[in-house]
Amino acid sequence: MSQTPSAAPRISRRVGAIAESATLAVDAKAKALKAAGRPVIGFGAGEPDFPTPQYVVDAAVAACSVPANHRYTPAAGLPDLREAIAAKTLRDSGYEVATNQVLVTNGGKQAVYQAFATVVDPGDDVLLPAPYWTTYPEAIRLAGGNPVEVFAGADQGYLVTVEQLEAARTERTKVLLFCSPSNPTGAVYSPEQTEAIGRWALEHGIWVITDEIYEHLVYDDTVFTPIVRAVPELADSSIVLNGVAKTYAMTGWRVGWMISPVDVTKAATNLQSHLSSNVANVSQRAAIAALTGDLTAVQEMRTAFDRRRRTMVEMLSAIDGVHCPTPQGAFYAYPSVEGLLGRTIRGVTPTTSAELAALILDEAEVAVVPGEAFGPSGYLRLSYALGDEDLAEGVGRLQTLLGEAR
Template structure:
């Protein structure tokens, strides 16, 4: 056998496994072995997909047209529904020709960097950030430039920080509000300031709005193109139905942008994946055009759990958790819990602390190393009230309370 060539390309070999999925898989494996694991790892609503959406999928199975190839960019009816939905949140009417339906939000993110980045282009990514962004940027031959904000800033970066990171190679900024992993929501004023900065410097914005409908306490996540309409010609919007509609497994997302750029995106998708599953597309139409009561009920449950988990996390010795305004994540600064002996063991990093909590308390959380610097733990509160409280009580018993 010829051993002079590697079996994998350098690009693929350099990709890191999704840390969130890795922790979730480990938790599920331990649970399957009989251990009473409580997992806060997955960013996945615990609710069933609303009944009217499932009914639309069932009805779609009776139409043979859905068993055939359809337009690679998406069903016309779905693209129109996305256009109408986006017009509500941006005050901009994007024609269906500027909308590409993708296999989940991840594919939309992947395609966004593929169509914008050339080798050496820099992409500013405010952190803590979703673990997939840097890998998708690297696959497009771009360079991630992280800009971090800690708990003292409620995990929101400033224009001054972004400007300090800008170089002549800066091509794009990733803007996420509400945020995964922190749940932070930028105020209208903060969003406007960042949008104007990007516009003035000719920087593309990739705005991930998949959590936009999940905000609480009267807070609104303002789309950056609504805040700065002139920015629309240098902005790509990525989103999907996974989070707000409890449709993670349906794999349905989209990307929206200027006409010339979206033409290139359509060409890419025609070779990459062709059309998204037609049954999922029909279900997504029902999600976007159907009743909102089931969605409101989920949001109310998330709001209740948000208050509960933050209150309980802040009782843990060494934990500091700001109250998130959106998504369904609590991001705790655990730096003061590091370096002390716990059941005869010492955790010096949040990765080690997450492992210790999993082994000693049978609770899974995602360490900050998955999203940027060490010293943090992400807890998804997209799980039932009873296990949510039980898991934090176990951590309190292990680490002590204030």
């Protein structure tokens, strides 16, 4: 008697195992509630509230009328943009790269995905300092790699040490993900820390994938140090990820890039030629204008972010049970809320930061991202890339609600 074969899964195991982007999910829920008439204030998305600088928009408008931009262009990116990225790297990071080391991608996320896909094989370990951006572990797993979390809490300023990395290293370790300034914590490694980590990776033959998309957003006397400038010998075993999204308020334009050794860039370009081909030409032309212009607009945005940063940290730190290290970069605060867990707030006793975030949304109509999206529970991420009034109102609601904890 023949047996009916069991139905195959409708969704592949590889894709079915991917977790939804928690930051985008929180942002989408906040926007849906707001559209339904609820006065929700969202601290979820890492997106500047400023418009893209007008000179960048003007360049895009002009590009729309050029027939060459209506056609396919090289998968690796417009030659003019690759040259602009190489020149910008020399200007901002202090070292030279050739244009054939540059691959233009559809936003920074595609650069992240392709970087791991290009150098990680199934079974490879990837050291992932935590708290981490929510996309990193998913991209690692899609490449067949094994994300190995190395956690540094608020007591360490969210900065991992060489000793911690060494303790996590095995014979299967192939890659270290390095993100400074950090999303989600705003932590920035000092020049000395950056060099020490770079030299450790070099000594052990470990690739470094370094995400530098927040390079221009540092505050006080903090110095951003590109790891390849700190350890030039890493140039042959590193991939630099960057983009225009955060620096120029261009999140929707979808232009990122990766800089890597020529063989890696060629392999990643082959992947992109099948995955998506070229980035939209109008967006690439806008990116050229951004990278070749001055940084006046960037400095103005950074001044506003700095003001909001100080306001947010001061207001969060006034809440009993909240410990908020001062972020030195990016536009996020990452307070520890472990002192609130297990305490009762309006009849609810949250035991995880996910439960606390849900309570905050329900009771205060404020959207925050729980620490579970970035590593261990016990933390919240709040973006201060929103207007001053909304920021003060939103954190004020948190003060009122969380002040009731008993």
